[in-house]
Amino acid sequence: MRLLQIIDSLEAGGAERMAVNFYNYLNGVKGIRAFLVATRKEGILKKELKIPSNYLYLGRKRAIDIKAILKLVRFAKEKSITHVHAHGSSYFIGSMLKLAIPKLVFIWHDHYGNSEFLNERRYSVLKLCSNNFDGIIAVNKKLADWNSKKLNCTNCTQINNFVQLAENADENVKLEGNQKVKLICVANFRPQKNHLFLLNVIAKLSDKDLSLHLFGKHFNDEYGNNILELIEKMTNVFYYGSKPINREILNQASIGILVSKxxxxxxxLLEYAEAQLAVICTDVGECKAVIEDTGIIINSGNEDELLAAINSYAEDSTKLNSSALKFHELVKRKFGAEKIIKQTIEFYKRCS
Structure with missing residues (x-):
């Protein structure tokens, strides 16, 4: 089996990290050789590729970029690719590849983050391209059900994400501040991630011995600028930009937080668990299914609940440490890489 992972960029996003995770892990599986193509942009995740020689960057400039498509087709033929695993928005160029080489087994991986607002999802092009799909992997049940009902491919399954957390990075990051309790939030600056809500709550905890550390990409838009303006007024909030998240960074914190809409x-969340952090998260998507009763789940946008959650951990180190250990053990059991890779390979075979 010769597998090609396709992703539009190698920036530090969830779908991008999963494409890299699959690429790196599958190259260690007997009987499989894995390849990776980034279509539009490279990024900080390129440094994490374990076998750079099996990687190709297309430099795609537009949706229908003939030069990029031909380059992809040549690569697939040269490497004798048998299976294509396209992540997120890369389904379009993956469909072009399938049309050029019909014998390829083509799987699309749906990482759609706005699963609470599927009624607003635009999918006319996706539905057309789904005629070329041999199978669909969805990251949660809600997406799996939506794909089965809305798209022209009924061979759909849910497979959990998994993590391969790097031990260190070329650029070491030391979390700033000398506060006793450090919260970390890893989320790109998108309205969906609700940073402004989080910052408003942290402002109400200014008298506490705690700090907040933000990692994520700023897209140079109004939302991101508003976040930076708030941070400048706060002495216990620090922003580090977009960085490859590794164990060394996470181990400096004690609480991982995600307050998405x-x-x-x-x-x-899996990375927080891998680094053995206590976790606070909103009840959206599959978050509650991931955390179960090992962390604190709050309703999206509820300031009182978030305040209480942060205080309960900050004021009780025994509870914090116990929750962190239970969360770590739960995720290791449910979202272990070996288990997820086995399920994925079995699905590849069913689609063949």
């Missing part, structure tokens, strides 16, 4: 199955 909507999610699929956020990879960052």
């Amino acid at each position: 909507s999610e699929g199955l956020p990879l960052v």
Whole structure:
């Protein structure tokens, strides 16, 4: 089996990290050789590729970029690709590849983060392209059900995300501040992630011995600018930009937090668990199914609940440490890489 993972960029997003995770892990599986193509942009995740020689960057400029499509087709033929695993929005160029080489087994992976607002999802092009899908992987049940009902491919399954957390990075990051309790939030600056809500709550805890540390991409838009303006007024909030998240960074914190308005199955929760952090998260997407009773779940946008959650951990180190350990053990059991890879390979075979 010769597998090609396709992703539009190698920036630090959930779908991007999963494409890299699959690529790296599958290259260690007997009988499989894995390849990776980034179509539009490279990014910080390129440094994490374990076998750079099996990677190709297309430099795609537009939706229908003939030069990029031909480059992809040549690569697939040269490497004798048998299966294509396209992540997120890369389904379009993946469909072009399938049309050029019909014998390919083509699987699309749906990482759609706004699963709380599926009624607003635009999918006319996706539905057309789904005629070329041999199978669909969805990160949660809600997406799996939506795909089965809305798209022209009924061979759909739910497979959980998994993590391969790097031990360190080329650029070491030391969390700033000398506060006793450090909260970390890893989320790109998108309205869906609700940073402004989080910052408003942290402002009400300014008298507490705690700090908040934000990692994520700023898209140079009004939303991101508003976040930075708030941070400048706060002495216990620090922003580090977009960085590859590794164990060394996470181990400096004690609480991982995510207050999104909507999610699929956020990879960052699994990273928090891998680093053995206590967790606070909103009840959206599959978050509650991931955390179960090992962390604190709050309703989206509820300031009182978030205040109480942060205080309960900050004021009780025994509870914090116990929750962190239970969350770590739960995720290791349910979202272990070996288990998820086995399920994925079995699905590849069923689609063949």
